[in-house]
Amino acid sequence: MRRPPYLPFLNGPLSLAPGLKPIAPEAWLSPDTEAHALVDKHAVMRRHRSDVHGARDGSEMAVLELASAVHAVAGPGEGDWASALEGAASAVSDDLCILIKDDEGLWRLEAASLCAPTFWRLGEKLGEPLGGLHGPVPGANPGMVSRIHRMFDAVQPGQVLERFNWTVQPGTARYTPEQTPFKKIAADLPSAGALDALWFRVERQTISKLPMSGAMVFTIRVAIDPLRAALADGAQVAAFRAAWDGIDPVLADYKGWPHYERLVRAALAEAI
Structure with a gap:
């Protein structure tokens, strides 16, 4: 049983605030802590293609630019794919999600491969x-959305920002x-x-900006580990309890806690 790669509850309760922090650009996708899940991901990509893949007209340049950036880090991947x-x-x-700014200045989700959605x-x-x-998230509008818009505008190519989200679930399913x-x-x-019986599910999220197209890239890496592994000692148990108890009740209800x-x-x- 591995030590979970991320224990965000050690930093306190979840919040609606974006909580994005800069990381080294080379840490954008590497190391891939969940590479062991690629076989299952490929199966989801084929079995649920119409549900997990989408690209709107006008996103072609950004898609090619993102694909080049990913392959530069991770190599060519496996299998033959339609896009x-x-x-x-x-x-x-x-x-992998791509957001492009429209003529009205709004960032829109224009292309994505989404194989491990957390309830969307x-x-x-x-x-x-x-x-x-972000409409379904309580308290997300209008303040948080405006904040994220300004953040997207301010991000410069070469910068990578990271944040974490987490929950518990019964079972190991990633496609949810x-x-x-x-x-x-x-x-x-x-x-x-x-x-x-419970498993610890973490979303490691990053945002960055593609230099040529100016599109935003939003990545989501889901790590799933036994809750037992996340509560490996007394300090982790105490931190988890404090984070669980300290969440805003409205946000806890939204997350199904x-x-x-x-x-x-x-x-x-x-665990005690």
């Missing part, structure tokens, strides 16, 4: 501006466009053994 975006996505565990569907978001992408199945599973799980409350309490007690 340059899919070829790039096959080489890394990260999902690409078909419902493709072409949407930031306000539409809907939360309802997890809620049903959690309701049926006994409290005994919760530490081994009340459905896991019973199991998380049982897991924390067992």
